[in-house]
Amino acid sequence: MENSPEITTDAALLRPEGVSSLALGQLASLTGGQLLPGLQGTGDAAELRVSGVSIDSRAIRPGDLYAALPGARFHGADFADGARKAGAVAVLTDPDGARILGEQAALPVIVVEDPRAQLGAVARTVYGSQPQDGTGLGLFGVTGTNGKTTTTYFVNSILRALGETTGLIGTIEILADDQKIPSKLTTPEASTVHALLAVMRESGMTAASMEVSSHAIEFDRVAGVRYDVAGFTNLTQDHLDLHGTMQAYFDVKARLFTPERTGRAVVVVADDDDEWGIAMARHARAQLGADNVDVFAMRGGVVADREGGPQRRGADWTLHSMTRRGIGHAFELVHRDGRSLRVSTGLPGEFNVANAALATLMVLASGVELDLLQRVLDEHDPLTTDVPGRMQLIGTEPTAVVDFAHNPDALARALAAVDPPEGNGRVILVFGATGDRDKTKRPLMGEIAAREADVVIISDDDPHGEDPAAIRAEVAAGAHALIESGRARAAEVHEISPRAVAIRSAVRMAGRGDSVIVAGRGHETVQEIAGVDHPLDDRAELRAALEDMQEGRWEHQ
Ligand SMILES: CC(=O)N[C@H]1[C@@H](OP(=O)(O)OP(=O)(O)OC[C@H]2O[C@@H](n3ccc(=O)[nH]c3=O)[C@H](O)[C@@H]2O)O[C@H](CO)[C@@H](O)[C@@H]1O[C@H](C)C(=O)N[C@@H](C)C(=O)N[C@H](CCC(=O)O)C(=O)O
Numbered sequence: 001m002e003n004s005p006e007i008t009t010d011a012a013l014l015r016p017e018g019v020s021s022l023a024l025g026q027l028a029s030l031t032g033g034q035l036l037p038g039l040q041g042t043g044d045a046a047e048l049r050v051s052g053v054s055i056d057s058r059a060i061r062p063g064d065l066y067a068a069l070p071g072a073r074f075h076g077a078d079f080a081d082g083a084r085k086a087g088a089v090a091v092l093t094d095p096d097g098a099r100i101l102g103e104q105a106a107l108p109v110i111v112v113e114d115p116r117a118q119l120g121a122v123a124r125t126v127y128g129s130q131p132q133d134g135t136g137l138g139l140f141g142v143t144g145t146n147g148k149t150t151t152t153y154f155v156n157s158i159l160r161a162l163g164e165t166t167g168l169i170g171t172i173e174i175l176a177d178d179q180k181i182p183s184k185l186t187t188p189e190a191s192t193v194h195a196l197l198a199v200m201r202e203s204g205m206t207a208a209s210m211e212v213s214s215h216a217i218e219f220d221r222v223a224g225v226r227y228d229v230a231g232f233t234n235l236t237q238d239h240l241d242l243h244g245t246m247q248a249y250f251d252v253k254a255r256l257f258t259p260e261r262t263g264r265a266v267v268v269v270a271d272d273d274d275e276w277g278i279a280m281a282r283h284a285r286a287q288l289g290a291d292n293v294d295v296f297a298m299r300g301g302v303v304a305d306r307e308g309g310p311q312r313r314g315a316d317w318t319l320h321s322m323t324r325r326g327i328g329h330a331f332e333l334v335h336r337d338g339r340s341l342r343v344s345t346g347l348p349g350e351f352n353v354a355n356a357a358l359a360t361l362m363v364l365a366s367g368v369e370l371d372l373l374q375r376v377l378d379e380h381d382p383l384t385t386d387v388p389g390r391m392q393l394i395g396t397e398p399t400a401v402v403d404f405a406h407n408p409d410a411l412a413r414a415l416a417a418v419d420p421p422e423g424n425g426r427v428i429l430v431f432g433a434t435g436d437r438d439k440t441k442r443p444l445m446g447e448i449a450a451r452e453a454d455v456v457i458i459s460d461d462d463p464h465g466e467d468p469a470a471i472r473a474e475v476a477a478g479a480h481a482l483i484e485s486g487r488a489r490a491a492e493v494h495e496i497s498p499r500a501v502a503i504r505s506a507v508r509m510a511g512r513g514d515s516v517i518v519a520g521r522g523h524e525t526v527q528e529i530a531g532v533d534h535p536l537d538d539r540a541e542l543r544a545a546l547e548d549m550q551e552g553r554w555e556h557q
C-alpha cells in the first residue's frame, strides 16, 4: 500500500458524479431553516438548485451550497464572497452569519440555529451517500482514545482478504482501493465524509472502514452517517482541553453507540477494572440491544450490568491461549457459546492483540460466516499488515521502533511492548509533547517515561505556537519527580533538541540488545514550529542513524 498512487487533490474537493440536486425551497424544509433571498428575487431563490456542499470557501465547486460556520478564529460568513466567486449558489449559516451577510446578501441565505448539525443531512441527501436500497458500502466505524488507525487498517486488510474492494478514512490517509487521498483530519468534515462515501460507492468499492474521533462526534462530522458495525477500543486520558472531564469525553464517544449511528457494536474491555470499557459495553447493550453487541474482554470478563436488569450478562468473547509469534502474538477468541476463532498478528504489543481481536469481531459482526473468516485469517495472515508509524520496526540490532504513542496510556504500553526479554537490554526512549494541546498530560508522560524506560531523551514534538524549551521542561518535571521519589527505572534523563539529533543520540547510546523507541509522531513527515512546517520523518531519521552506526561511521558500544 505504501507505493500506491496518490490523488493529489484535497478530499474536500472530491464530488460524486451522480448527485440529487436540491432546490433551496426543499433545503429550507429539510433543515427547518428560513430562506432569505438576498439580492435574488423571492420566487427565483426557492427554485435555485444546489448540487454539492462545502464548509470551506476554498473548496467550493460551482453549484455548491456554502455552509458558513462559526469557528474558533473566524466566522465562515466572512468568506461568503470568495465562495460566491468560486461558484456557490447559496449560503447555509446561523443567525450571526446572517447578520454578517446582511439583508443585501449577494447570495440567497438559509438560516438555521446550528448549521453544523444540519450539514450531515444535507450532504447525505445531495450525494446519496448511504442509499436505502442496499447498494451502499458496508461501513465500519472505530472510536476510542488509542488504536483507531491500527484497527481500521486491520479491518481493511481482512475485508480485502475476503475479496472486498475497500475504502478507508483516517489519520494517515484516505484510501479508495489503491488510490491515496491526503488526509488532514482523523475524521473529515461531514460534507467531505458524505462525498467520499458516495465517490467510493461510485468507484465500485463495497466496504469502507473509518476512524471516528471524539472531535468528529462533538463537531457533527459524522452527522447523517450510519455504520453497520461500530467498534470501541478504549478510553484513557487525552483531549481534555476539548472535553474538560473524562466523563464528558466518554459521553461524546458513547453517542456513536446509539441506534441512530450504528446497527451493531463491538466493545473491548481490558479487564474487570476497566471502568470506561465496562461502561461503554453497558451503554451499547442498553442502546442497541444485547444481541447486537459483542463485548470482548482481554482479561476477566465480568462486564455484567452490576445493577442487574435485562442486560445482565458477562463478556461475549474472551481471550485464550495467547502466545508470542515472532514480535507479535497468536491467540484464540472464544465465545460464551463455544464458537472460537484462531487469530494472529505480527504487530508487537498486547494492545495490538486487542486491536486485532476488535477488527476480527467487527468483520464477523457484519455477517461474514465464521468458517470463511477463519479460512481467510489462516490463509492470508491479514493482521500482519503494515500500519505506517504504528509500532513500525525500523531495525533489529538494536530493536528500533517508530510509534505514534502521544498520550500517557499509549506511551506506557508502547514502552512495555519493546522491553527486551528477561531484562537483557535497555529501553531508550525519544519523545516530546505537542504544543497548544492538552497540557495536563505532559508531566504524566514524563513520569511514565521515567517509570518504563532506562534512558529518557526528551525532545520536541509539534511545538505549534509554544516555546519548545518550556514544553520540554514540563515533561522533564514529571520524569525528575519520579526519579526523586525513588520509583523510577530511568537513570538518565536528557533534553535534546532538535529531534533528529535526539534520535541520533539514542542510536549512539544503544547496544545491540537494547531497544530504541521514537514515540509520538509515527507517520508524520513535517514538524510544525511557530506556524512553519519543517520536513521531519522519524522513520527516515532513525533509519539513517542506524545505517551510519552499522556502516561503522560511529564507534558501536
Ligand atoms: C479545533 C478544531 O477542530 N478546529 C476545526 C475548526 O477550526 P476553527 O473553528 O478554528 O475554524 P476557523 O479557522 O475559525 O474558520 C471558521 C470557518 O471558516 C471557514 N473558512 C476559513 C477560512 C477561509 O479562507 N475560508 C473558509 O471557508 C472554515 O472552513 C471554518 O468552517 O473547523 C475547521 C474547519 O472545519 C477544522 O479544520 C478545524 O480543525 C483543525 C484543523 C484541527 O486541528 N482539528 C483537530 C483538533 C481535530 O479535529 N482532530 C481530530 C483528531 C483528534 C485525535 O483523535 O487525535 C480529528 O478528527 O482530526
Ligand SMILES: Nc1ncnc2c1ncn2[C@@H]1O[C@H](COP(=O)(O)OP(=O)(O)OP(=O)(O)O)[C@@H](O)[C@H]1O
Pocket: 144, 145, 146, 147, 148, 149, 150, 151, 171, 186, 211, 213, 233, 234, 351, 352, 354, 355, 389, 390, 391, 403, 404, 405, 406, 409, 410, 411, 413, 414, 522
Ligand atoms: N488498543 C490500544 N491501546 C492502547 N494503546 C494503543 C492501542 N493501539 C495502539 N496504541 C498506541 O497508540 C498509538 C496510536 O495508535 P493508533 O494510531 O492506532 O490510534 P489512534 O486512535 O488512531 O490515534 P490518533 O487518533 O491519535 O491517531 C500507537 O502508536 C500505539 O502506541
